Amino acid sequence: MREVVILGAGLHRFGRFPEKSVEEMGREAIWKALQDANVPFRDIEAAYCGRVLPGAGNGGMGVGLRVITELGQTGIPVINFEQACASSSTAFREAYLAVANGVYDVALVAGFEKMQRGLIQVTETSSYDQVMGLAVTPSWYAMRARRYIHDYGATPEMFAQVSVVSHRNGELNPNAQYQKACTLEEVMNSRLIADPITLLQCSPTTDGAGAVVVCAKEKAAQYKSRWVTVVAHACGTGAYVKQMGEDGALVSEDPEVMEGPLEKLAKKAYERASIGPEDVEVAQVHDAFTPGLISAIEALSLFNKGEGARAVWEGKTEINGKMPVNTDGGLLSRGHPIGATGTGMIHEIYRQLMGEAGPRQVKGRKGNGPKVGMVQNSGIGGMNILIFKN
Amino acid sequence: MQEKRQKVAIKEGLFKIPSSPQEKGYLVGVKCQGCGEVFFPRRSFCAWCSSPDLKETPLSNRGKLFTYTIIRQTLPGSAMIAPYAVGQVVLPEGVTVHTAIACDDLNDLKIGMEMDMVIEKIKDNEAGQEVMGFKFKPVAKKR
Numbered sequence: 001m002r003e004v005v006i007l008g009a010g011l012h013r014f015g016r017f018p019e020k021s022v023e024e025m026g027r028e029a030i031w032k033a034l035q036d037a038n039v040p041f042r043d044i045e046a047a048y049c050g051r052v053l054p055g056a057g058n059g060g061m062g063v064g065l066r067v068i069t070e071l072g073q074t075g076i077p078v079i080n081f082e083q084a085c086a087s088s089s090t091a092f093r094e095a096y097l098a099v100a101n102g103v104y105d106v107a108l109v110a111g112f113e114k115m116q117r118g119l120i121q122v123t124e125t126s127s128y129d130q131v132m133g134l135a136v137t138p139s140w141y142a143m144r145a146r147r148y149i150h151d152y153g154a155t156p157e158m159f160a161q162v163s164v165v166s167h168r169n170g171e172l173n174p175n176a177q178y179q180k181a182c183t184l185e186e187v188m189n190s191r192l193i194a195d196p197i198t199l200l201q202c203s204p205t206t207d208g209a210g211a212v213v214v215c216a217k218e219k220a221a222q223y224k225s226r227w228v229t230v231v232a233h234a235c236g237t238g239a240y241v242k243q244m245g246e247d248g249a250l251v252s253e254d255p256e257v258m259e260g261p262l263e264k265l266a267k268k269a270y271e272r273a274s275i276g277p278e279d280v281e282v283a284q285v286h287d288a289f290t291p292g293l294i295s296a297i298e299a300l301s302l303f304n305k306g307e308g309a310r311a312v313w314e315g316k317t318e319i320n321g322k323m324p325v326n327t328d329g330g331l332l333s334r335g336h337p338i339g340a341t342g343t344g345m346i347h348e349i350y351r352q353l354m355g356e357a358g359p360r361q362v363k364g365r366k367g368n369g370p371k372v373g374m375v376q377n378s379g380i381g382g383m384n385i386l387i388f389k390n
Numbered sequence: 391m392q393e394k395r396q397k398v399a400i401k402e403g404l405f406k407i408p409s410s411p412q413e414k415g416y417l418v419g420v421k422c423q424g425c426g427e428v429f430f431p432r433r434s435f436c437a438w439c440s441s442p443d444l445k446e447t448p449l450s451n452r453g454k455l456f457t458y459t460i461i462r463q464t465l466p467g468s469a470m471i472a473p474y475a476v477g478q479v480v481l482p483e484g485v486t487v488h489t490a491i492a493c494d495d496l497n498d499l500k501i502g503m504e505m506d507m508v509i510e511k512i513k514d515n516e517a518g519q520e521v522m523g524f525k526f527k528p529v530a531k532k533r
């Protein structure tokens with residue numbers, strides 16, 4: 001396998017853009033990424049696109065092709081990925097694998113989405129889950145949070161603090177949907193959705209686009225002198241955990257002994273990167289709802305099990321904290337245009353590792369900028385973990 | 391005199407509706423004949439060993455509340471009116487059931503409490519039948 005680098009990244013601001021088509025937003029992000037990478041479009045050998053909602057203002061089928069060919073009709077393969085919230089990190093992984101395996105030297109990754117307001121519907125309205133009131137995404141996270149509070153003595157305020165930190169970072173990000181800080185009181189007093197989750201602890205629906213140019217390291221010098229190297233990927237879906245032991249007795253329900261799928265995946269990623277969680281200096285994780293960030297930072301072993309909520313409360317995940325997380329505002333504040341979220345996360349880690357994050361720049365352990373960054377993008381379509389080095 | 395109305399399950403094969411007041415209904419799980427794992431709702435292949443040999447098995451009516459939340463917004467198309475509770479109940483068979491909760495006072499809910507399965511009318515359908523669903527409710531406190 002060859003080493004693969006990111007040469008450049010671009011974004012169309014995340015937010016609400018009713019006057020813009022998904023094609024326009026996608027093109028803008030790609031054009032910026034190409035300029036940042038100093039790569040002409042004709043050098044792109046394949047395009048990997050993430051998008052999820054074809055009906056909600058995303059045009060019809062095959063939207064990737066319409067986005068890409070407007071930039072040039074060079075005859076390259078254009079591939080669309082629908083992996084729910086993990087779509088464009090999956091697109092990134094496939095582009096990475098193709099370049100690593102020598103299929104292409106230069107490839108483009110893009111994610112784009114236009115969404116409607118309100119809760120995302122994951123099942124048919126007539127389905128059993130819908131009628132019984134079970135198909136409410138925030139309630140799944142709320143149940144996890146309530147169990148966490150029960151197991152570890154955390155408080156609802158600690159979950160709310162996740163949103164306070166995210167919005168503070170979002171205020172520093174000109175590409176974020178919400179560029180306004182909020183107080184703990186505002187988060188706690190916003191409308192209760194599913195206890196203990198309030199409205200400001202749910203990611204919004206968002207329009208936006210992101211793009212990344214990946215290149216074989218051996219070819220990178222012809223375009224640029226600095227880049228970020230992809231050092232590991234791990235992609236997977238939840239594995240069934242057997243409940244009934246050999247002796248016919250139940251396996252313990254104690255969460256301390258249960259290793260979740262994300263935890264297993266993180267171990268694989270660290271192993272491939274030949275680093276440990278203590279080496280990570282900045283991370284972007286999937287905080288669709290505040291409990292998502294807590295479980296992610298624990299599953300990635302950035303904090304011990306049961307200590308994540310307290311770590312956020314104590315400021316350890318802030319930009320100047322011990323382990324900065326979601327420096328661009330995360331899904332909660334930067335926004336969550338499903339198909340574009342993965343590229344949004346990769347964009348931020350790229351900027352951080354290049355030292356180009358402006359007021360959001362993380363200092364790193366040695367004070368001269370972070371060397372190792374991590375992305376975790378998950379959804380009902382699967383999980384992706386990516387590790388980068390500068 | 392009111393005619394006795396026909397009862398139908400909200401989803402075919404999910405649970406057994408009692409045919410007389412003496413009978414108790416139950417959730418219908420499937421047990422893998424290869425590795426012994428039990429699943430609910432039913433599935434075609436075992437999630438653990440992929441055996442297609444799964445046999446229907448009645449599940450225990452009593453379990454423990456693993457976690458829950460109170461939902462504050464009524465969903466379009468839902469028969470549950472907010473605020474209402476949903477939760478995860480772990481049965482002795484090792485099955486975790488994602489379920490609506492029947493509870494008069496939502497403040498009474500506690501993680502770890504014992505819960506019983508109940509089959510209730512959820513709504514009427516266009517054919518005039520009673521559509522039945524299942525919920526779990528806290529085991530009545532002994533006085």
Ligand SMILES: [Zn+2]
Pocket residue numbers: 422423424425426427436437438439440441
């Ligand atoms: Zn089996």
